[in-house]
Each structure stands twice: as C-alpha cells, then as structure tokens.
Amino acid sequence: MNSGGWEKKVSDILAAMVDGDNGADGKRRDLAVGLSAGLLAVIGAGILLFAYLRPPALTFSESLPGMDGRSPTAPGIEKTVRLGDLFEKGDGAPSLLPGTWPRFRGADFSNIAPVSAPLAESWGTQGPPVLWTVNLGEGHAGAAVANGRVYVMDYDEQRRADLLRCFSLDDGKEIWRRGYTVPVKRNHGMSRTVPAVSGKVVVSMGPRCHVMGVAADTGDFLWGRDLEREMGTRTPDWYTGQCPLIDGDVAVLAPCGTNVLMMGINCADGKTVWTTPLPGKWLMSHTSIAPATIGGKRMYIYAAINGLAGVSAEPEDRGALLWQTEVWKPAVIVPSPVVLPDGRIFLTAGYGAGSLVLKVTREADRFTVREVKTFGPRDGLASEQQTPVFFQGCLFAVLPKDAGPNRNQFACADPEGNILWTSGKETRFGMGPLMVAGDRFLILDDQAVLTMARATSDGFQPMARARILDGQDAWAPFALAGTRLLLRDSRRMACVELGVSPSAARNMRALP
Amino acid sequence: MKTLNQNLTRREFLRGIGRYSLLGLLGWLGLTLGRGLRRGKGTEYVWQIDPEKCTQCGRCATACVLSPSAVKCVHAYVVCGYCNLCGGYHQPNTKTPDTAAENQLCPTAALRRRFIEEPYYQYDVDEALCIGCAKCVKGCGSFGNGSLFLQVRHDRCANCNECAIAAQCPGEAFARVRRSRPYRLRGGVA
Secondary structure: OHHHHHHHHHHHHHHHHHHOOOOHHHHHHHHHHHHHHHHHHHHHHHHHHHHHHOOHHHHOOOOOOOOOOOOOOOOOOOOOOOOOOEEEEOOOOOOOOOOOEOOOOOOOOOOEEOOOOOEOOOOOOOOOOEEEEEEOOOEOOOEEEEOOEEEEEEEEOOOOEEEEEEEEOOOOOEEEEEEEEOOOOOOOOOEOOOOEEEOOEEEEEOOOOEEEEEEOOOOOEEEEEEHHHHHOOOOOOOOOOOOOEEEOOEEEEOOOOOOEEEEEEEOOOOOEEEEEEOOOOOEOOOOOOEEEEEOOEEEEEEEEEOEEEEEEOOHHHOOOEEEEEOOOOOOOOOOOOEEOOOOEEEEEEOOOOEEEEEEEEEEOOEEEEEEEEEEOOOOOOOOOOOOOEEEOOEEEEEOOOOOHHHOOEEEEEOOOOOEEEEOOOOOEOOOOOEEEEOOEEEEEOOOOEEEEEEOOOOOOOEEEEEEOOOOOOOOOOOEEEOOEEEEEOOOEEEEEEOEOOHHHHHHHHOOO | OOOHHHHOOHHHHHHHHHHHHHHHHHHHHHHHHHHHHHHHOOOOEEEEEOOOOOOOOOOHHHHOOOOOOOEEEEEOOOOOOOOOOOOOOEOOOOOOOOOOHHHEOOOOOOEEEEEEEOOEEEEEEOOOOOOOOOHHHHHHHHHOOOOEEEEEOOOOOOOOOOOHHHHHOOOOOEEEEEOOOOOOOOOOOO
C-alpha cells in the first residue's frame, strides 16, 4: 500500500541507523540525517525570522527622562526681582520685654534656651495662655526675636510677594513689613526659613533664595542678593529651608551654586567678603550652616546634597575649606548637622536615609574626617525634619515615620545614636519642633499640640499637654524669648506664655 | 398569504402584548438575579483593606488567588502634594527626579508621572499594570502624604469566602465591608 510506503522507508532507515549498515541503507541514513538537519535548520530559521519580525519586546516601551511632558529647561523667574521694593508700616510698637532668639536654633545653635523666669509646672485644663496670634501665608517659617520685635518670613499669595514681617512681642501687632514681588506657588507650604538678626541688621532668605538685609528697627532696605541668578543656585524641591547665619558683621550663606559652596556677605552693604569654592557637584539642601569649634578652630559646617564640608570661620583664613566628605549624600536632607563636643558630628535625614556619625580630628593644621557609624531609621536615632538636640550628653529627637514600631516617638540616644529610651507607643508626635527651655522639653506635634516634659536623660517624664492652634503641619522651629514661646501651624503663629504666673500673662493679653 | 391584520382580533392583540410583556419581565428578573448572584455569590459583603492598618508587606501581590492580584494601588489626589520628587514614584535617594526607568520604584511601571505646571506633577496608577506590591504605598507613606494606598478592586475580586490575602495579612487590614460602600478611601475621595 502506498500509504505504508513511507512508513516502511522510515523504519528501514531507523533500522539501518541502529544496525550501522553502511550500504544502500547507509546512504538512506545519511539522507535522513541531512533531511532532519535541514528540517531543524528551517524550523530554527523560522523561529528567528518570527522573532525578528515580531520581537517579544515589541510591546515594551523605554522609560527615559523627560517622558513626563516637562520642558528640559527648567523655567526660572522671568523678571528680575526688585528686592526690597515693597514696604508698609504698621501700628505696632516694639516691646520692652526681655529675651532674644536671634536665629534658627537660638544664639548658640543648640536649641537650648535658658529661661529668665520660672516656668509653670502645669497648665491646667485651659492650657498655657495664648497671648496673641497672627495669620500668615501657608508655610513653616519660624520666628527670630530681638529687642521686643518678632521677625517672620512670610508669603502673601494675593500680592505674590515675599514679606519679612516685624511684629511686636507684646501683642503681635505688626510694626512693618518689607518685601518684593516674586512668583511662589504652594508646595507643602511656601516660606520655611528663620531670619537672623544681629545688632542693626536682620537678614532673611525667601523661598527661592532671595536674600535681604534690612534695618532691624525701621525695616529700611539695605541690600539684596538673588542666589539663583547671581550664584547659579538650584532652589531645592519645596523651596529652600536654609536659615541665614550672622557671625559678627558677616552673613554666612551656602548657595551651593555653580562655583561657590559658601560665602560671607557684609551685613552693612551686602557685598561678598569671602567665598569657598564648590568641592564637587553639590547642591543646596534644606539644612542650615552649623557653627562649631573642632580642635580649637572655629568653623562653619554645611551638609549639602552630595557632600558635607567644614569651612574656616577664623579671621586669618575665613572661607578656607578645611575638610570635606561625600559619604553623606541622601537626596533630601532637612535636619542640620549636630556637632558634639569631641569633634563627632551627628547627621540624620528622613525618607529612609537614617543617620551617620562622623569624627573630625585635627592634626596640626590638617583636618581629617572618618566615618564612625551608620545606621537605618529603625536601628537608632533619626529625624526627618527637625535637628536633634544635644543635651546632658544625649541626643533627643522625634523618630521618623519609617522608624518601625518606634515611629514618631520622642527618643533619647547616646552620642552614637543608640536609643536609650522612647516616649512609648502611647505618646507619639510628628514632624513638629522640639527644644529645651530651662529644665523642660517642649515638643510640638503636627496638630500644634504642645507637650511639656521634664528635661532629663533619665526617661520621658511628661508634665503637661495642650493644643495651642487648630491647624495642621505645625512644623516651624520654636523661638523662645524670656518665657514667651512662639510657635505656628501652617497658617497661624501664636505667642504662648510659659511663665509661672499665667494669670498675670492673661492680664497682659488685654493690653493694647 | 395571510396578513396580520386579517387574522388578529383585538383580544388576541392585547393578549399577545400581555404575554410578551410578562415574558420580558421574567427575563429581566432572571438576568438581574443571575448577575447579582454571579457578582456577590449571594452576599452583601465584600473584602476591603483598611489603609490605616496596611503595613505594605507586599503579600497582596502574591497571596491572591488571581494573577495579577485583585488588589491595586489607588490614588487620593486630594491628599497628594503633586511633588517633583515623589516617594511613591521615585527610588529612595534619587538625585534626578525624572521618568528614567532606573529612578522608578514601581517594578511594572504602573505609576505614571505627568507634568502639570511648575512645580507640580501628577501621578496616575495604571491598574492594568499594577500588581499590588505596595512598594509605592510604602514610599509615599514614608516620604509624602500617604496619598497612595491599596484597595481591593471589585471589578476583579472573586470575593472568596476565605480570602487568601486576608488569611496572610500581618496587619489584619482585611475586613468585610458592605457592598453598598465597598471602598475605604483616604481624603474622602480617590
């Protein structure tokens, strides 16, 4: 039968292959092998052709930079900003009350304030007296206080203007406001820096790195600098959080621009008196310059994005780069460096970065820096937004959201970040400020609930707790002048009396 | 050939209308009942995740009887900060917050980033690509406002009596909710 012919041939060929016949069957075997190889080659070529014509990755698409529809060139501020051209005088008058808080973290950058009078032991059900409140634009800018005046950086959304506002410490009435028109949109708030005041000058930094020097008493405009335009600074996401530092008669800033890491500006005329070259591809962070003394030498320490540096603050070589390292490079850094007495520097950041302890040592005129310890937010003290406080040989901070079971708890740690105790899972806070006032801790949570606790490294000892404002995101740093505490939520600032005589303070509230 | 008008009396006409109307009504009732039974297997409750209890452990992606999972990331736009650097979209420590693949956190590129205006960016979830791994949810919670969170999508969920994910959920975030309010949203809307 024809139908069985090919089957017989195949079986013969296979038999020949098995038997190893080299005759006519051998030819058939060779033919079969050749045919099989040819068939395989055709199938393989077919697969390759199919893969070529319809590649499996055909439905994939590349994900490249710029696919979000944004122009590759970042738009700057089109018009030149006329710094200082806005001014209004109010009907407030400076207070005669004592107390000063000249800049971010206080005069010695420790966030530890001596108090001029005893503080109340408790607040009762009413909470501490709120002497006055003022409305502000959405932001997280804290206050500086000097000579009975409260200075706050603010943004007026209707006028689209940065404003340095000066209030009376007595009653919160506005004395003057000085500013300039600049477009700033809400981006988790707008203003977020604390001015610095020294002698006759107050120096402010706006959200987009516009710096003003203003007469502290009258509000007269002295000078202005635009760090974006002049220095090539890239304003950080959510706007700058760098608070100016005044050292003597020089304002110290870290523009981290095209070529300059740090610069000194004469407070009187706004001219640059020294600069420090940029050591690498560093960018401005949200941190502020920390003044410190290591190995007997005064220096300014700045944690930029991509690096950390120490710059001389001594008159003979002011501005000289003493040391630098790139071991600390989170993408976002908000807490400033905490310099410990033995040359150790505690660095921390949120968003999973954790903390790093460095040690800076001096050998003759040479400084070296080495890494002591690094750890994640679950493994030791860390902070997302507020700079930890070093007090009684320990570090204190509110742990970040990603600290695991200890998240948002107030914590005490040794200088290397090993946690000694926390406030417990029933007592959590947020990203609000903390400070030491005399023998008290003051801690604010996101909803402006103020907690007072005994300032000790022996454990969390709460004393009083009260909600001060009704708003949200109460993240601005505290300012304490005498016994008056200035705090704010995203929209309002309040002056709270912490003194031992609340009734007297309440009476003061009625004063004009 | 007979015409309709020639053979149809008024009574027959009305009877026919009544008969076909009754048939149509019965059919509609049957379809509605069948659809309801198929969708809910006769229950008034469906499974849902409480975003406040979710620990972003990642088991929603692997424990579901469906592949990909019926759990998807959803976005409460009213809670979002529309940031350039987004903890839900970008890898931790990203220095150049853009759309480059190496900077994205989502393993399936299910989160899309779109420039709105300086300095705002919108982030949208492509549910067809989302596997419910919760990497973006974790990033958003630790970095941002927590506007990204997981929800059981009821157009996919088989609504098993014993939910395989609920059995493994370490945060006990799964619970039955009424079918009439099947989602547990953040910010009031999603």
